[in-house]
Amino acid sequence: MTFDARYFDIGRLDRLSYGNSFVHRLDPRAKVIATILFLFTVVSFPKYEVAGLAPFFLFPALLLTGGAIPVRFMLRKILIVSPFAVFIGIFNPLLDAQTAVVLCGFAVSAGWLSFLSIMLKFALTVSAALLLIATTSFPGICHALRRLGVPALFVSQLLFLYRYLFVLMEEAMRIIRAREMRSFGSHGAGMKTFVRLLGILFLRTMDRAERIYYAMLSRGFQGDIPTLKRSHIALPDLLFLSVMIVSLGVFRFFPVAEGIGRVVQELF
Amino acid sequence: MHMADALLSPAVGATLWAGTAAVGGYAAKKLKVQPDDKMIPLMGVLGAFIFAAQLVNFTIPGTGSSGHLGGGMILAIILGPSAAFLVMASVLTVQALFFADGGLLALGCNIWNLGFYPCFLVYPFIYKPWIGSNKRRGRILAASIASVVLTLQLGAFSVVLETLLSGKSDLPFGAFTLLMQPIHLAIGLGEGVVTAGVINYVLSARPELLESMATSRLPGTTLSLRRVLITFAALAVFAGGALSLLASTNPDGLEWSIAKVTGNGELRDTEEGIAQVLKTIQQKTAFLPDYGFRQGVNYQKKPDTPPSRPQIGTGTSVSGLVGAATTLGIIVLIGVGIRSCRGKDAQP
Numbered sequence: 001m002t003f004d005a006r007y008f009d010i011g012r013l014d015r016l017s018y019g020n021s022f023v024h025r026l027d028p029r030a031k032v033i034a035t036i037l038f039l040f041t042v043v044s045f046p047k048y049e050v051a052g053l054a055p056f057f058l059f060p061a062l063l064l065t066g067g068a069i070p071v072r073f074m075l076r077k078i079l080i081v082s083p084f085a086v087f088i089g090i091f092n093p094l095l096d097a098q099t100a101v102v103l104c105g106f107a108v109s110a111g112w113l114s115f116l117s118i119m120l121k122f123a124l125t126v127s128a129a130l131l132l133i134a135t136t137s138f139p140g141i142c143h144a145l146r147r148l149g150v151p152a153l154f155v156s157q158l159l160f161l162y163r164y165l166f167v168l169m170e171e172a173m174r175i176i177r178a179r180e181m182r183s184f185g186s187h188g189a190g191m192k193t194f195v196r197l198l199g200i201l202f203l204r205t206m207d208r209a210e211r212i213y214y215a216m217l218s219r220g221f222q223g224d225i226p227t228l229k230r231s232h233i234a235l236p237d238l239l240f241l242s243v244m245i246v247s248l249g250v251f252r253f254f255p256v257a258e259g260i261g262r263v264v265q266e267l268f
Numbered sequence: 269m270h271m272a273d274a275l276l277s278p279a280v281g282a283t284l285w286a287g288t289a290a291v292g293g294y295a296a297k298k299l300k301v302q303p304d305d306k307m308i309p310l311m312g313v314l315g316a317f318i319f320a321a322q323l324v325n326f327t328i329p330g331t332g333s334s335g336h337l338g339g340g341m342i343l344a345i346i347l348g349p350s351a352a353f354l355v356m357a358s359v360l361t362v363q364a365l366f367f368a369d370g371g372l373l374a375l376g377c378n379i380w381n382l383g384f385y386p387c388f389l390v391y392p393f394i395y396k397p398w399i400g401s402n403k404r405r406g407r408i409l410a411a412s413i414a415s416v417v418l419t420l421q422l423g424a425f426s427v428v429l430e431t432l433l434s435g436k437s438d439l440p441f442g443a444f445t446l447l448m449q450p451i452h453l454a455i456g457l458g459e460g461v462v463t464a465g466v467i468n469y470v471l472s473a474r475p476e477l478l479e480s481m482a483t484s485r486l487p488g489t490t491l492s493l494r495r496v497l498i499t500f501a502a503l504a505v506f507a508g509g510a511l512s513l514l515a516s517t518n519p520d521g522l523e524w525s526i527a528k529v530t531g532n533g534e535l536r537d538t539e540e541g542i543a544q545v546l547k548t549i550q551q552k553t554a555f556l557p558d559y560g561f562r563q564g565v566n567y568q569k570k571p572d573t574p575p576s577r578p579q580i581g582t583g584t585s586v587s588g589l590v591g592a593a594t595t596l597g598i599i600v601l602i603g604v605g606i607r608s609c610r611g612k613d614a615q616p
Contacts, residue, residue: 160312
């Protein structure tokens with residue numbers, strides 16, 4: 001992924017979180033808690049589970065459509081980060097060649113089942129994280145974390161990082177462009193130039209930090225970032241959470257997909 | 269390399285989260301003692317710096333592949349352990365949210381692997397004693413290469429351990445270790461050189477910057493090896509206890525309940541609940557002797573799965589497959605339906 005693409009991706013996720021749908025309006029705390037529960041439930045499935053994971057795609061589907069998030073953008077983001085899980089998972093079919101089930105005359109090895117299971121879990125967990133940020137703004141998540149008991153220092157850390165991320169990324173982009181204009185082929189892409197560039201970026205960062213600090217001091221900064229927005233858990237949030245918990249429990253402990261499969265088989 | 273959610277088991281994920289949260293709380297408490305609130309914006313901006321710096325690539329000499337800065341060690345050198353750990357944690361949090369690098373459950377593991385080792389282990393016990401008050405270029409280079417390599421080796425080895433303990437991958441311990449450690453040796457060498465280069469550059473261009481940073485750090489950051497070892501021992505005992513507890517109760521309990529649900533005909537209840545409409549079919553099948561394993565799906569043997577692999581078989585039958593496909597189809601239809609409804613709403 002090129003620098004510009006990464007940069008614009010962050011910006012796009014940020015803009016998506018400004019939407020005003022039902023999903024966007026839910027209290028960030030409810031969404032954070034629901035996401036964590038969802039992740040634990042998905043990951044708690046045993047190694048060879050495949051069919052049981054299918055119903056869980058309902059949640060990302062509902063959030064995607066409910067929050068009006070572009071599907072293709074999300075799919076692309078999920079694909080970009082897949083290499084590590086694929087890289088580790090692909091060894092399962094090679095190492096675990098024992099036949100697990102015979103489906104319609106084909107012998108399916110246990111390794112392929114566990115690989116498929118890893119891939120499904122991967123898609124579910126990654127989309128959960130991305131959808132959380134796309135439907136809840138980053139500051140929203142930070143304030144939710146603060147209210148859920150995360151140390152204030154860490155939360156203001158996150159807020160600062162996020163604020164200056166775009167500024168420093170633009171700084172880095174200018175440096176990269178300058179390097180590309182002055183270099184031909186691989187010339188200038190080596191370690192020596194890289195170290196100098198980072199050094200310059202670091203010095204600029206420090207100068208900026210100092211200016212920011214004085215500007216904040218003059219505006220009354222006392223080590224904490226207060227928020228004007230008072231959020232409170234309302235009835236829709238509680239409803240959302242309880243529906244989430246109940247459906248997660250049902251999908252986890254009852255073979256919903258298999259049940260639907262039997263019904264379909266009986267129909268035909 | 270980032271650990272991924274899909275390869276984790278809940279027990280391992282929760283344990284590492286607990287460890288990370290404990291260290292993070294300790295670091296936050298340590299920093300709070302310091303009255304100077306100049307540190308807070310500085311930390312945030314440096315986090316953004318690491319983020320931006322990671323986007324600048326360089327080609328690794330001789331290989332043609334590209335590397336980038338990891339950041340844990342350079343932060344520890346500049347900010348000191350506690351602040352560096354928090355900055356690293358926030359960088360990884362933003363990465364997990366925006367790039368889905370790893371994932372939220374694996375975030376605990378990633379902060380531990382990439383933040384704890386450089387900040388609380390390698391920096392205070394290797395780098396700092398090695399450098400002392402001596403600021404010669406060669407010494408900084410040697411110390412940073414050694415520290416970064418060690419950091420990455422520890423991190424990579426932890427990824428191996430976490431993956432193996434989770435039991436989602438079939439990679440054997442030896443092969444996995446042989447795969448991970450050499451790759452990270454190469455990355456570590458590159459990153460060590462870059463870390464030393466940046467530190468040396470700053471030292472030669474603006475030596476007073478690092479000096480002032482060192483003085484504005486709180487004086488009490490000296491960790492005693494004994495306390496760290498005691499903490500480690502406590503964590504190990506806790507982790508061992510938690511893991512063995514979860515390992516013995518969790519799979520059995522869950523497997524057992526699922527087996528009970530699918531095997532003992534309790535599925536019938538759920539089907540009635542789900543498909544009340546199809547009652548006629550239900551009634552037709554009601555007098556079949558063994559409801560769960562009807563003729564149509566009998567040949568693939570739910571009952572005679574080999575007992576050595578009890579975890580396979582609950583959802584991997586033909587009906588499981590059909591069901592999964594149908595479920596996904598329904599979900600897509602729901603999504604498309606909602607979307608087209610919304611489109612209509614939006615148009616007029």
